[in-house]
Amino acid sequence: MVIAGDMLCADQNFDIAQVLRFFRSKPGELAIYYELEEGEKSSSRGIVEVCPETHRISRFLEKPQEGVTALRLASVVFYCLRKATLPYLSDFLTLQPQAQDRTFGRFWEWIINEEKLPVFGMKLPTGFQLIGQVGLSDYTKWLAHYSAQQQQCLAKPITCRSYARVGLMGNPSDGFNGKTIAMTISNFWAEVTLMESQTLVLLPHPLNDPTEFGSLQDLYCISRKEGYLGGLRLLQATCKKFYQFCSKQGIALTKQNFTLKYDTNIPRQVGLAGSSAIVSATLKSLMKFYNITESDLPKPTRANFILNVETDELFITAGLQDRVVQVYEGLVYMDFSKQLMDEQGYGDYIPMDMSSLPPFWLAYLSDPSDSGRIxxxxxxxWLNGEAEVVEAMKSFAALTDQARVALQGMDWSRLAQLMDENFALRRSVYTEDCLGPGNLKMVQLARQFGSAVKLPGSGGAVVGLCLDQVRLVEMRKSFQEAGCVFCVIVPYNPSGTIGTNSQD
Structure with a gap:
């Protein structure tokens, strides 16, 4: 291991053991790099190009002149070398008789670009300072700066929010190489708060993760309504998967602990993506805490990550739709075609205009115990290639493309018709017994008032479109009298502007 003695790492909690583990997992040398900060010149560092899949450094430029490259990943004198590679140092020195050319930067430039030896990169989310000719006053100044930063971080918690979603078209074909349109709504959300602490603590939610009850009857009532699987497992699984992901991707995390807690008002067991919202909010907070950037974890990869937390760690049956729309936020068109998924590992995700949307409404069962096994x-x-199911998923995709055109053209009557067709198709494939009496009752009730209606998720709730405002008010009353919770949807727009109701 080679580390420059005059270099100061921006993070005093740097975990060198994680670097060694990553080095030993790779068949080659290791170079630490970081992303240049704004204003930091590439001509002052060795610049690397790193393959995002293999993490192998494909090109090394030693202090390139400004304008030579747009790359912003900088290598510093922090390397791990295998014993078998050490003889290359002698060869390099022989090739470079001039003292000014005998630098580690030139060595790596030669060994990577010319000798083609495998050298892998590991990213440090924070930067480096004081490389070169500096004095004691410079070190004192930067240490004071980092200390002040650390105190500020300790005092300021990180709070992140992810929103519930409604599937407007195409669901549940997202798990079957189909297409969907979904939207985040500001009516309901999950919120995660992270604060640095001495030990790592996951705090249980008083309602969703109860360990103390007023009586046996209280235990019965809470367990019947809330179930046995709270949100604490989601926090733990996300943290575990996050560390695993960063280790595999060559991102060196700092040795910092934190306390993590969550809150949510998303109704449980009614198919509004409450679980994935907690995972998504947890991931956001971890990324902020450890300075993980968009380039480290791009949005398509982030959606896959959230799905893997639920499917791989917790064995929850799910598709990508909810995770994609909660990562991108807003109104999103999603294409999960097999060719796209095979070629790039994710689908095509296209945010749609939210400036003028029709008056969607949402209703859900107050007691979702009979919502069916969707x-x-x-x-x-589908895996067996049964023609009826395969064709149905293709039909869901076709409905989604038509709905996209209707939304873009503000053809709300056509959109309402397509929503009804979506439910009819789902009913034919999944059967009434599978959908459950609660869902069918809500659909029937909505149709009495001439409203389009479909399931927004796995069951327990319905989403609809009623273009007659008078009948919408009457329908709300009927749903409430039937023991359902009813609300007009308020779309969540990540741009900060509220989508206007075209009926107003």
Whole structure:
């Protein structure tokens, strides 16, 4: 291991053991790099190009002149070398008789660009300072700066929010190489708060993760409504997967602990993506805490990460739709075609205009215990190539493309018709027994008032479009009298502007 003695790492909690583990997992040398800060010149550092899949450094430029490259990943004198590579140092020195050319930067430039030896890069989320000719006063100044930064971080918690979503078209074909349109709504959300602490603590939610009850009857009532699987497992699984991801991707995390807690007002067990919202908000907070950037974890990869937390760690049956729309936020068109998924590992995700949307409404069961087992055996039938299911998923995708055109053209009557067709198709594939009496009752009630209606998720709720405002008020009353919770949807727009109701 080679580290420049005059270099100061921006993070005093740097975990050198993680660097060694990553080095030993790779068949080559290791070079630490970081992303240049704004104003930092590339001509002052060795600049690297790193393959995002293999993490191998494909090109090294030693202090390039301004304008030579747009790359912003900078290598510093922090390397790990294998014993078998050490003889190359002698060869390099022989090739460079001039003392000014005998630098580690030139060595790596030669060994990577010309000798083609495998050298891998590991990213440090924070930067480096004081490289070169500096004095004691410079070190004192920067240490004071980092100390002040650390105190500021200790005092300021990180709070991140992710929103519930409604599937407007195409669901549940997202798990079957289909297409969907979904939207985040500001009516309901999950919120995660992270604060630095001496030990790592995951705080249980008093309602969703209860360990103390007033009586046996209280335990019965809470367990019946809330179930047994709270949000604490989601926090733990996300943290575990996050560390695993960063280790595999060559991102060196700092040795900092934190306390993590969550809150949510998303109704449980009614198919509004409450679980993935907690995972998404947790991931946001971890990324902020450890300075993980968009380039480290791009949005398509982030959606895959959230899905993997739920499917790989917690064995939850799910598709990508909810995770994609909660990462991108707003109104999103999603294409999960097999060719796209095979070629790039994710689909095409296109945010749509939200400036003028129709008056969507949402209703859900106050007691979702009879909401049905929505996914049933459809997945196995699809994997078996059963023609009815395969064609149905293609039809869901076709409906989504038509709905996209209707939304872009503000053709709300056509959109309402397509929503009804979406539910009819789902009903034919999943059958009424599978959908459950609660869902069917809500659909029937909505149709009495001439409203379009479909399931926004896995069951327990319905989303609709009623273009008659008078009947919308009457329908709300009927849903409430039937024991359902009813609300007019308020779309969540990440741009900060509120989508206007075209009926106003």
């Amino acid at each position: 996914h049933s055996n459809v997945r196995q039938r």
